[in-house]
Amino acid sequence: MTPSRAGKTGKTLMIVEDEALVAMTLRDELEDAGYHVFDLTDRHAEALEVAKACKPDLALVNIRLAGRDDGIELAEQLKMLGIPVLLISGQTSRARSAKTVAIGSLPKPYDAADMVLAVAYLMARLQGETSLPRPDRLEVFDDGFDLAPAA
Numbered sequence: 835m836t837p838s839r840a841g842k843t844g845k846t847l848m849i850v851e852d853e854a855l856v857a858m859t860l861r862d863e864l865e866d867a868g869y870h871v872f873d874l875t876d877r878h879a880e881a882l883e884v885a886k887a888c889k890p891d892l893a894l895v896n897i898r899l900a901g902r903d904d905g906i907e908l909a910e911q912l913k914m915l916g917i918p919v920l921l922i923s924g925q926t927s928r929a930r931s932a933k934t935v936a937i938g939s940l941p942k943p944y945d946a947a948d949m950v951l952a953v954a955y956l957m958a959r960l961q962g963e964t965s966l967p968r969p970d971r972l973e974v975f976d977d978g979f980d981l982a983p984a985a
Contacts, residue, residue, distance in 0.1 A: 842868030845957055848890040850908060852876040852900050860894065863946035864953060876900035878908045885917055892956060897923040909935040920956060933975035940972050
């Protein structure tokens with residue numbers, strides 16, 4: 835992918851969500867905010883293929899995926915590839931239990947504007963920027979990824 839296709843921010847995202855309408859709404863809102871969003875998927879195997887081929891800057895992953903696929907297992911594999919994961923799920927206790935493989939969680943229900951704020955905050959933190967206020971509903975797991983590089 836060329837930088838011109840990466841959107842105004844130059845950052846790329848992957849959305850792994852089993853609810854097609856939710857995924858499409860998120861994609862549209864995030865693209866409007868300047869991010870490039872890879873093809874949407876609701877399957878673990880497809881998401882892993884895209885991640886290996888394209889290396890997104892951040893993956894937004896629901897815990898419950900199509901079939902019996904599990905987003906936490908996917909998050910573990912994405913972390914091994916060096917791809918940070920934001921869990922997007924109503925299963926808040928399961929999301930908290932995955933804080934070693936994800937950088938944070940945004941519980942459902944959320945609106946697309948909340949997601950744009952959460953993504954902007956996490957992208958800034960991943961680059962060592964700490965001036966943005968943390969969105970109210972975003973839970974950040976500092977032990978999932980070292981978000982702020984050592985000075």
